[in-house]
Amino acid sequence: MSIPRVEHELHNRRKSRNVGLGLVLGSFVLLVMGMTYVKLTAQNAAMAEARAAEQAAAAAATQSGASD
């Protein structure tokens, strides 16, 4: 004979807490991934810009050296 499963308010409270916490943690992981992507993309763009500026400056210096 199986014992009928009684759903008590206590179980509902625990379930809502567990589901809520799971959703919060899942959302947090996604948010950190998104933030990391945005930060790295911005950093890479800034580094590429700096490298391009350096190369342009070096080319200008070489040109002015050749014309001297």
Place this chain on the structure above:
Amino acid sequence: MSDTSINTRVTEGDASFGDYFALLKPRVMSLVVFTALVGLLAAPQPVHPLLAFASVLFIAIGGGASGALNMWWDADIDRIMRRTQSRPIPSGKVTEQEAFAFGAFLSVFSVIMLALASNWVAAGLLAFTIFFYVVVYSMWLKRSTPQNIVIGGAAGALPPMIGWAVATGGVSVESVLMFTLIFMWTPPHFWALALFMKSDYRDAGVPMLTVTHGRKATRKHILVYTVLLAPIAIGAGFTTIGGPVYLATSVLLNLGFLKGAYDIFKRDETQAEADDYKVEKQVFKFSLLYLFAHFVAILVEAFLANYGMGGWA
């Protein structure tokens, strides 16, 4: 007793997700989110939408964490005041220790995450806000001086400065003016509430101005602070966050607020009790609109600026 009846009683520590969320004072948090967002969007530097979202979220969590720590510290008076008896700790859904652990963890978490999402100036301001609200206001001023609302209001006034710092990495005249606007608005807003919620504060032994200096003095204080608030609110209209829309809105709102404060000032208790504090309740509601509309006007100016129409340029 059957096995199935064991451990089915709702005990402390069996809080639902909603009970923990209620610890964060969602209504206060909504004001924090709104003002921080306006501070962030009104700033001259643009922020990536995802980083802006994350920053405002962590500012909100920090604000909520200070609310949880406030509920932990004030659990004794929350049990006495009618307005706060249904909060998670007085109603027995969350224990004081749980509220403390929850608030302390979220405080540290929100500050570190805000630093990672934006910068350390914004994170430092958030840490200061939490410290000010919990230690300076809740633990020290609230029960020791009738000026509790005045000085403690600084904690609620900081979110737009934090939002501004997220975008700019610093502090400026505009962000200080947004801070001052909320700071000067807080006393007349809360004292209007205290006038018609009189028994709550007295029963709890909180030295609200109405309790220590009487109701006549409180009415005078409301008028004085409203008069001092007007030039600050209107003056912000001449900075980069202001413009014609803001200025027109601010002038109208300040005229309304000044009239309300004057009406409160010239009434006495007999008149107020006769109409169940009708004017005080109206001014309290108007004060909510006053602050909301000022920040909406700042937001409108920032939005119009994107199309070359906002501000004085």
